[in-house]
Amino acid sequence: MKLEIVLITGMSGSGKSVALHALEDAGYYCVDNLPPELLLNFVKLEQTQGAKKVAIAMDVRSATALPLVPQHLETLRKQGVHIKSLFLDSATDTLVRRYSETRRKHPLSRSERTDQQHALVEAIELERELLADLREKAHVLDTSFIRASQLQGYIKSLIAAPEAQLTLVFESFAFKRGIPVDADFVFDVRMLPNPHYEPDLRPLTGRDDAVAAFLRQSPDVAQMFNDIEKFLTHWLEPLARDHRSYVTVGIGCTGGQHRSVYLVEQLAATFSKRWVTLKRHRELDARGDLPPISGGATVF
CATH class of the missing domain: 3.40.50.300 (P-loop containing nucleotide triphosphate hydrolases)
Structure with missing residues (x-):
């Protein structure tokens, strides 16, 4: 060893x-x-x-x-x-x-x-x-x-x-508490429908089925996921060829509880099929x- x-x-x-x-x-x-x-x-x-x-x-x-x-x-x-x-x-x-x-x-x-x-x-x-x-x-x-x-x-x-060769880290965060200084890429998803304004969903998180179902109904959420996936799929290979060991992708919403958490979970599940992938939910x-x-x- x-x-x-x-x-x-x-x-x-x-x-x-x-x-x-x-x-x-x-x-x-x-x-x-x-x-x-x-x-x-x-x-x-x-x-x-x-x-x-x-x-x-x-x-x-x-x-x-x-x-x-x-x-x-x-x-x-x-x-x-x-x-x-x-x-x-x-x-x-x-x-x-x-x-x-x-x-x-x-x-x-x-x-x-x-x-x-x-x-x-x-x-x-x-x-x-x-x-x-x-x-x-x-x-x-x-x-x-x-x-x-x-x-x-x-x-x-x-x-x-x-x-x-490369480990991919997805991190959800709240913009109100600042952007993570360790993020290589940052995506702002605050324009997406916010489960916070649904009384039944407010205490839940993006890891809960009810919140996921709510967000899956939105074409904008699907479009945001596809855009981020397309961007990373294109650029991760060149980053790996450049001998990068880690790439951290920050996904931010207002409170770091619903939208950013949901997208981190979905992106991590998708990219784990190709890369070593870790998840963090800062808030x-x-x-x-x-x-x-x-x-x-x-x-x-």
């Missing part, structure tokens, strides 16, 4: 520690904040010890050496090491709120300015610039509006997906009693 490595990078405060805990629960040997200069030697050591599953987190504290990472990953792939690279991201205002809640200092924040929030925003934007190359080459997960339990579930589903998955990811120690 080849060595499997999951590399976790991303914005400070986006949930890397939560992701590592999920991987540890899944049987991975986890290392936090490994300096990029040590990556090749560390992997060699793990191979000599017979390791099979390793998870490594790197962040902006190793900023000067981060440009080494893509080259090192390519070297490891040529050696037969299977690598999944995940980048955790969050909206700037979410990161500012998390830092404000815990009063922790951003790793790039060295300013003594009295306007601490402005200094924090500057540090976050600098971090985005420094991590841009890693983000470009990884599968991005937006943690802006999700709970720790959701992130753990997403991580486990991604690592459980069979090795393939539905967020329901529950567990707290959202916050700026506490578990997210750094």
Whole structure:
């Protein structure tokens, strides 16, 4: 069995520690904040010890050496090491709120300015610039509006997906809570008939038969499905040839409960016949009693 490595990078405060805990629960040997200069030697050591599953987190504290990472990953792939690279991201205002809640200092924040929030925003934007190359080459997960339990579930589903050239992720969401920053394509379905205005359907979701039956009656819903299916069918093959590992398709409606959920379910069922396909329902998955990811120690 080849060595499997999951590399976790991303914005400070986006949930890397939560992701590592999920991987540890899944049987991975986890290392936090490994300096990029040590990556090749560390992997060699793990191979000599017979390791099979390793998870490594790197962040902006190793900023000067981060440009080494893509080259090192390519070297490891040529050696037969299977690598999944995940980048955790969050909206700037979410990161500012998390830092404000815990009063922790951003790793790039060295300013003594009295306007601490402005200094924090500057540090976050600098971090985005420094991590841009890693983000470009990884599968991005937006943690802006999700709970720790959701992130753990997403991580486990991604690592459980069979090795393939491309994994397709369909994600429903509510526009009123913002567009997922991890989406490669976004489709707006708010113009479709809304089950919310049907009293019997309002408490249900797009996964319920009654809502599905209501939406199937609409020619516009069928046309939207066909248009999205046609677009993706045309472009997924070129994306796979371009060596994309993941493609995330966001389907958004007003509340993220009915129309977007229904279309995600239908599209996932259709495309699973050709591609490795995962589903996420951001607003539905967020329901529950567990707290959202916050700026506490578990997210750094």
